[in-house]
Amino acid sequence: MLIKCPWCGDRSLAEFSYQGDATIIRPSDPLSLSDNQWNEYLNLRNNPKGWHDEIWQHLNGCRKHFKARRNVVTHEIADTKPMDGSLQGGRS
Amino acid sequence: MNNPQIPQYRLPEGGRIDRSRPLSFSFNGRAYVGYQGDTLASALLANGVHLIARSFKYHRPRGIMSAGSEEPCAMVTMRQGSRIEPNIRATQIELYEGLVANSQNCWPSVNFDLQAIINKVSRFLPSGFYYKTFKWPKFLWMSYEKVIRHAAGMGKVATLPDPDHYDHMHAYCDVLVVGGGPAGLMAAKSAAASGARVMLADEQAEFGGTLCGRAEKISNKPAMDWVARVRDELAARPDVTLLPRTVVASYYDHNMLVLNQRTGEHLPTAEGFTPRQRIWKVWAKQVVLATGAIERPLVFGNNDLPGVMLTGAVQTYISQYGVLAGKNAVIFTNNDSAYDAAAHMHDNGIKIAAIIDNRKQTSPAAQKLSDRGILIFNNHVVYQAVGSKHVRGVNISPLNENGDKLSGGNIKIDCDLLCMSGGWTPSVHLFSQARGKLRWHETLTTFIPEKSFQQERSAGSCKGVWGLSDCLKGGAKAGAEAAKAAGFTKTRALKTPAASNHDMGDIRALWRVPQPPRSQTKRFIDFQDDVATSDIELAAREGYRSVELTKRYTTLGMGTDQGKTSNINGLAVLSEELGKHIPEVGLTTFRPPYTAQTLGAISGPERGGHFAPTRRSPVHDWHVSTGASFMPAGLWMRPAYYQQPGETMWDAIYRETKHVRSHVGLVDVSSLGKIDLQGKDSAEFLNRCYINGFAKLPVGKCRYGVMLRDDGMVFDDGTVSRLAENHFMMTTTTAKAGPVLQYLEYLLDVVWPELDVHVVSATEQWCAIAVAGPKSRELLSRITDIDMSNEAFEFMGVRQGNICDVPGRIYRISFSGELAYEIGVPSDWGLHVWESLMTAGKDLKVSPYGLEAMSILRIEKGHIVGAELNGRTTADDLGFAAMISTRKPFMGQRSLRKPALLEGERKQLVGLISLDGKTPIPRGAQIVVNPDGPTPVAMLGEVTSNCYSPHVENHIGLAIVKRGRQRIDEILWATSPLTKQRVRVKLCSPHFIDPQGERLRG
Structure with missing residues (x-):
């Protein structure tokens, strides 16, 4: 399987490391959150069937993190973008 | 013709063998001769050897049924000693000089196997027999199992290390063509013509696929001339990679395929730089599957006798190897493909005693044979083969009107070869692995590819296309399509040469040949696993409805051949039993690999010291030369202790520990x-x-x-x-x-x-050396221009300067609790600085110490390591509450307010000391109030670190204990029921030495 690093291009899956759900944003002021809100951020994750926006790291390459829109059923990757980019494509 | 050198079943000429290179080999201790280009199977058949193996469950005699990787019967143990390898198909072994092979699963010999008695009682051994019989009493299963496993042998594996080496390759291509038969070759040619990077892999040593074993013509010349020309054209292209002897085993997501190339299996031993096998991981933009088809056996009584063979295989033995599998054949078929074969056999001198065809009408293909004077029985079946260790004849009978019963009028026909053809099954294994969807084709009576999910397409007979001309055209089209899909614009399907286009005619499905009343004769479906029709029928009677469950209950298709010859027959029999249409019952899942893979090939070069990289410090060689004992720390090799002559391990460790507290020591902390x-x-x-x-x-x-x-x-x-x-x-x-x-x-x-x-x-750029002990300052002041005085260089200070004439850094930090420094110098200078320190400190008695001493020193000081930082401890648990800032946000801060972290029962870091002063504290022991109390004994905590402390002169430890800090001075037990050790311990502060830190700051 090849994954396209936004900086290095197509590279083998073996060079990459999955780093979590890209739709989860760390709260900027955690101390203002209730226990439930903090729990929501820290522990709760959706488990969608189909397309999913994820964070990957090009661990054995440039080591940058980036976003990938991946279909968790077919493993297709519709798009990869730098962390501040916006993912395109993929049927939802 | 009477040349004594030519074995009795070898044709005087013909075949793709090299008759100028005879090869001697041994089978079951007897010497035989074959030729370069033979397989073990063809060489044995040439010598008239048919009895190859004993079957898995019933120890029935088994011979050679096929000529390829679908072979379910002829499994042997190859080679000897450290290279011994069981369960190899004789049909896949290329002959080499000195080859040694032996039958397996028989004793004392394949010809006289004592366990064949099992066959006599086989009707008492139905599916699930072992589960049903040996379930009581439960505790005896372990003893039963040993005996059963011995009886159901599959050969023995080598117990010695494998002396060969194996290779892994990674490759990328535009189009990977799987299969080098007519369709595959045309596909590769078309794809390559468009400029695509092409890889062509074929299981056999020679390209050509089925053509290797047929008397076909292409452009009115022998088909193999065309094969050779196409192969040479492809080989001449720099962007084409030809991989003969390479099975495409697995098809994974994103068009990643795994190939196994048998680089050295055809050699006596793979020597020098030649690996025995090579695994290719190929990322292909597009794939063309031209994997061909496998002939199906027919399911009649004693269809497993040696001498009962697939019809196409008999042709292959003639054309490819110049070998006659018999001299007087009966052919049993339900389709037209057997008539081409019959003509082929007849042309090469095999007497055709009769052709038995279950179809009612004589087809045009049959008519040609009839014109030669060959006897054809329509609407007849072979219901039983006769013979004990080889087929001697067949019993045939006409069918009734429905074709489901024999209608009497039995005839016996003598023969020494029985060819069967139950139609052909497209090899859709890789297509299915790639999640492709199959469709049941009623007239072809088989599943064919319908919808692809990955970037692949099928061509040729793996798609249910039988005629040679159609296969060539289909291949050309698929190759061009693949190149186009891979982004090449100048693509076109190349023109294909003239060839025959015979199909199979109308097949009359015959999944089970009816038997005479009260017949107990077994009709085998899965030959490798000894699954007969009776097993499937029993499963259906016992309520099995799902094909997946029936498979597991009866072991149908679960052998190392993964049911290549048995899947469709088994499925059809089950659906007949259930009264359902075949596609309603469904097909079992094809899983990788297509053929069995060796563990050696899978691990490849990654074994022994190459399993993972070894990380060594820049000072490593010095440690080795000083006689250090090493211990692994992750990938790192770190010195554990430096034993001196006459010392035990513990002598060395305690000497090093005391030396640091009294003099000065060096420890390599580069990791x-x-x-x-x-x-x-x-x-x-x-x-x-x-x-x-x-x-x-x-x-x-x-x-x-x-x-x-x-x-x-x-x-x-x-x-x-x-x-x-x-x-x-x-x-x-x-x-x-x-x-x-x-x-x-x-x-x-x-x-x-x-x-x-x-x-x-x-990490790798800096060599780090800790210099610890009361004389460390004295030592360092001799080798650096940095002012080492306590006033100029305070505790927790960092200085940069020259160290042993090398630019570096000194950090005044201490892990041991002594006055200590850590030196950092560029790695290339690490050894120089280490050696200079040893020389400069000779009169100070500077001495190296290892990880063991360092560990004791840090336990004495109460410093924590991974055992305490175990992912379940908080900063407060470990005594760092005072460090937690309240004036800034930091990672993890919000979680410190979680209720679970605030409750008063958390486990806290404490020190332990052995109460009697002499009993060691067991590693990993539980801290309890009363180890003899009623179970379950409440566990208050656990020992995380333990050692004998030369400083305290007692056994000490660190532990994480519930409300530990409030329990200081309490006397509890540390107990380890696993090792049957226990000791009374007193809880104390984890700082056993210098709690005020005067040594560090002095």
Whole structure:
């Protein structure tokens, strides 16, 4: 399987490391959150069937993190973008 | 013709063997001769040897049924000694000089196998027999199992290390063509003509597929001439890779396929740089599957007798190997493909005693044979083969009107070869592995590819296309399509040469040949696993409805051949039993690999010392030459202790420990993680990462820091030194060097991209040497221009300067609790500095110490390591509450308010001391009030570190104990029921030495 690093291009899956759900944003002021809100951020994750926006790291390459829109059923990757980019494509 | 050199079943000429290169080989201890180009199977048949093996369950005699990787019967044990390998198909073994093969699963010999008695009682051994019979009494199963396993043998594996080596390759291509038969060759040719990078893999040593074993013509010349020309054209192209002897075993997501190339299996031994096998991982933009089809056996009584063979295989033995599988054949078929074969056999001198065809009408193909004077029985079946260790004849009978019963009028026909053809099954294994959807084709009576899910297409007979001309055209089209899909614009399907186009005619499905009343004769479906029709019928009677469950209950298709010859027959019999249409019952899942793979090939070069890289410090060679004993720490090899003559291991460890406390010692700490941080926001970043403050750390100072995960548990600890305003050096534990760097990178990329900080690992770039002991200052002052006085270089100070004439850094930090420094120099100078320190400190009796002594020193000081930083301890648990800043946000801060972290029952770090002064504290022991109390005994905590302390002169330890800090001076038990050790311990402060830190600061 090849994954396209936004900086290095197509590279083998073996060079990459999955780093979590890209739709989860760390709260900027955690101390203002209730226990439930903090729990929501820290522990709760959706488990969608189909397309999913994820964070990957090009661990054995440039080591940058980036976003990938991946279909968790077919493993297709519709798009990869730098962390501040916006993912395109993929049927939802 | 009467040349004694030519074995009796070898044709005087013909075949693709090299008759100028005879090869001697041994089978079951007897010497035989074959030729270069033979397989073990063809060479044995040439010598008239048909009895190859005993079957898995019933020990029935088995011969050679096929000529390829679908072979379910002829499995042998190859080679000897450390290269011995069981369960290899004789049909896939290329002959070489001196080959040694033996039958397996028989004793004392394949010809006289005592366990064949099992066959006599086989009707008492139905599916599930073992589960049903040996289930009581439960405790005896272990004894039963041993006996059963011995009886159901599959050969023995080598117990010695494998002397051969195996290779792994990674490759990328535009079009991968699987199969080098007519369709595959045309596909490769068309794809290559468009400029695509093409890989063509075929299981056999020679390209040509079925053509190798047929008397076909292409453009009115022998088909193999065309094959040779296409192969040479392809080989001449620099962007085409030809891979003969290469099975495409697995098809994974994203068009990644795994191939196994038998680089050295055809050689006596793969020597020099030749690997025995090579695994290719190929990422293909597009794939053409031209994997061909496999002939189906017919399911009649004793269809497993040696001498009962697939019809196409008999042709292959003639054309490819010049071998007659018999001299007087009966052919049993339900389709037209057998008539081409009959003509082929007849042309080569095999007498055709009769052709038995279950179809009612004589087909045009049959008419030609009839014109030759060959006897054809329509609407007849072979219901039983006759013979004990080889087929001697057949019993045939007409069918009734419905074709489901024999209608009497039996005839016996003598023969020494029975060819069967039940139609052909497309090899859709890879297509299915690629999640392709199959469709049941009623007239072809088989499943064919319908819809692809990956970037692949099928061509030729794996798609249910039988005629040679159609296969060539289909291949040309598929190759052009694949190239186009891979992005090549100048693509076209090449013109294909003239060839025959015979199909199979109308097949009359015949899944089970009816038997005379009360017949007990077994009709085998899965020959490798000894699954007969009776087993499937029993499963259906017992309520099995799902094909997947029936498969597991009867073991149908679960052998190493994965049911290549049995899948469709088994499925059809089950659906007949259930009264359902075949596609309603469904097909079992095809899983990788297509053929069995060796563990040697899978592990490849990654074994022994090559399994993982070994990390060595720059001083490693010195440690070796000094006789250090090493211990692994992750991938690192670290000196554990330096034993001197006459010392035991513990003598050495305690000597090193005491020496540090009284003199000065050196320990190599190069494996500790080192991360270099630069950028104007570095101080702010560190401030957010650690529980304690780093913003105001002055240049030239270092500070101990504790890092939490966002869930509030301690992640790692280490020191951070400020080398310049915007330049820091962080150390981590050896184990967490990688994870901490990754964590920092994550925070900078994902959480705080606005921070201007760059982090990079510097672990390998710096050699780190800790110099510890009361004389460490004296030693260092001799080798550096840095002012080492206590006033100029305070505790937790960092200085840069010359060390042994090398630019480096000195950190005044201590892990041992003694006056100590850590030196950092560029790795290339590490050995020089280490050796210079040893020389400069000779009169101070400087001595190296290892990981064992370092561990005792840190336990005495109460310093924590991975055992305490176990992912379940908080900063407060470990006694760092005072370090937690309240004036800034940091990672994990919010979690510290979680109710679970605030409750009063948390386990806290304490010291332990053996109460009687002599009993050791067992490793990993539980801390309990009363080990003899009623079970379950309440466990208050556990020992995390333990040692004998030369300083305390007693056994001490660290433990994590519920409300431990309130229990100081309590006397409890440390008990280890696993090792049957227990000791009374007194809880104390974890600081066994110098709790005020006077030694460090002095």
